[in-house]
Amino acid sequence: MKQKVDLIVHSARQLLTLGEVEVPSALSISPSCPRRGEAMNELGLIEDGAVAVSRGLVTLVGTTEEVLAQTEAEEMIDASNRVVMPGFVDPHTHLVFAGSREDEFESRLRGTTYMEIMAAGGGIMSTVRATRVATLPQLIAQSRGRLDRMLAHGTTTAEAKSGYGLNVDDELKMLEAIRQLDATHPVDLVPTFLGAHAVPVEFKGRADEYVEVVINEMLPLTERELRENASGASAPSVPFFCDVFCEEGVFSVSQSRRILERARELGFGLKVHADEFEPLGGTSLAVELGAVSADHLVCTPVDEIEALAGSDTIAVSLPGTPFGLGHHEYTPARQIIEAGGALALATDLNPGTCYCESMQIIIALACRYMRLTPAEAIAATTLNAAHALGLGDRVGSLETGKKADILVLDIPNYRHLGYHFGVNLVERVIKSGQVLYRNSGK
Numbered sequence: 001m002k003q004k005v006d007l008i009v010h011s012a013r014q015l016l017t018l019g020e021v022e023v024p025s026a027l028s029i030s031p032s033c034p035r036r037g038e039a040m041n042e043l044g045l046i047e048d049g050a051v052a053v054s055r056g057l058v059t060l061v062g063t064t065e066e067v068l069a070q071t072e073a074e075e076m077i078d079a080s081n082r083v084v085m086p087g088f089v090d091p092h093t094h095l096v097f098a099g100s101r102e103d104e105f106e107s108r109l110r111g112t113t114y115m116e117i118m119a120a121g122g123g124i125m126s127t128v129r130a131t132r133v134a135t136l137p138q139l140i141a142q143s144r145g146r147l148d149r150m151l152a153h154g155t156t157t158a159e160a161k162s163g164y165g166l167n168v169d170d171e172l173k174m175l176e177a178i179r180q181l182d183a184t185h186p187v188d189l190v191p192t193f194l195g196a197h198a199v200p201v202e203f204k205g206r207a208d209e210y211v212e213v214v215i216n217e218m219l220p221l222t223e224r225e226l227r228e229n230a231s232g233a234s235a236p237s238v239p240f241f242c243d244v245f246c247e248e249g250v251f252s253v254s255q256s257r258r259i260l261e262r263a264r265e266l267g268f269g270l271k272v273h274a275d276e277f278e279p280l281g282g283t284s285l286a287v288e289l290g291a292v293s294a295d296h297l298v299c300t301p302v303d304e305i306e307a308l309a310g311s312d313t314i315a316v317s318l319p320g321t322p323f324g325l326g327h328h329e330y331t332p333a334r335q336i337i338e339a340g341g342a343l344a345l346a347t348d349l350n351p352g353t354c355y356c357e358s359m360q361i362i363i364a365l366a367c368r369y370m371r372l373t374p375a376e377a378i379a380a381t382t383l384n385a386a387h388a389l390g391l392g393d394r395v396g397s398l399e400t401g402k403k404a405d406i407l408v409l410d411i412p413n414y415r416h417l418g419y420h421f422g423v424n425l426v427e428r429v430i431k432s433g434q435v436l437y438r439n440s441g442k
């Protein structure tokens, strides 16, 4: 008797499971851990592969012959000549914002730097002004378009940060926008409170006072909201994070430490924007505090790379950001991988430094400018990215019991991810077992 399931995706030329694999060194690579070192090249590839899905979860993975011998379904998707893989997880986005900043893009092309624009009251503060005047429905409507494009390009789970409100009411408004988008859009969102994204103009020259507001007012209020939502209808509960922009002229290491220590006491998972422009010590701080991730890592000193690599903190690299800024320095990803660090990739989608929804572009950049192999880039955008959100046990690989978040790509082999760029390679996106996007051109 065959087991009846809801959906079978079969005959994939290459099925990338990212699942547990035996490697020649006899070390078993477990999905409960991120991939490190040479293991980042292990994609758990099955030729002529198939996935069976029931109630939104993966029930069986194997060769088409194995899966069809054990299961049957009314809905069958023939993935001949296609690559099938887990949905992308984007672990660092500023998805929710109002307005746009193409004027600053042009100023930068003419020679003004990102930090000069910020010091003159533009940059993040420009988006803060637009976000503060936007109503909740306006904020949701603008952000929903971006979320639709993320899904169409294969992202099935993403992180979304606050950080363009910078006062209690507008930070809560942003987190509410994230909550409503998560509830009404198929892409799963993980919320991050980023009240320490910039010192707002009303606190100019009084950064320490703003840090007190973050610690004493914003953190307790946002924690209450986020905890309520996390343990609400959606079981199992979703983690929530606190992040700080630790940067010269923004928040110092000691200010960042105070905010993150308080957040940790309140039960937030921690993230740090570290070493984007100046090496202040944000990466060491992230490691010391047991942060789930340290993000950006463009100018991270060697000793901090070593410390990061020896820790459980995931290194989240955002190559769309230097690219978006027209810079030439990228995360030293090869050093991180060779030191044994767990590397993930994300878009950093935001209106200032990287207006990009597509993880496929990020893979193309990571291969060229950070010398990742396509396989490493795939591990970094799926399993390792899931671990950067504390969701490594639920998404990021195609294994029994995990969410059936599956991409069917119209490419002959996985190396075309990275190699072939600038067009959408996704043919179908399956989210929790449902086909939610079909590229009509395919």
Ligand code: NIG
Pocket (backbone or CB within 6 Å): 094, 123, 124, 127, 245, 273, 276, 321, 348, 350, 351, 352, 353
């Ligand atoms: O990750 N670095 C800080 N935050 C964003 C940029 C946000 C903005 O410019 O609006 C980043 O690059």
Ligand code: FE
Pocket (backbone or CB within 6 Å): 092, 094, 273, 348, 350
């Ligand atoms: Fe960011």
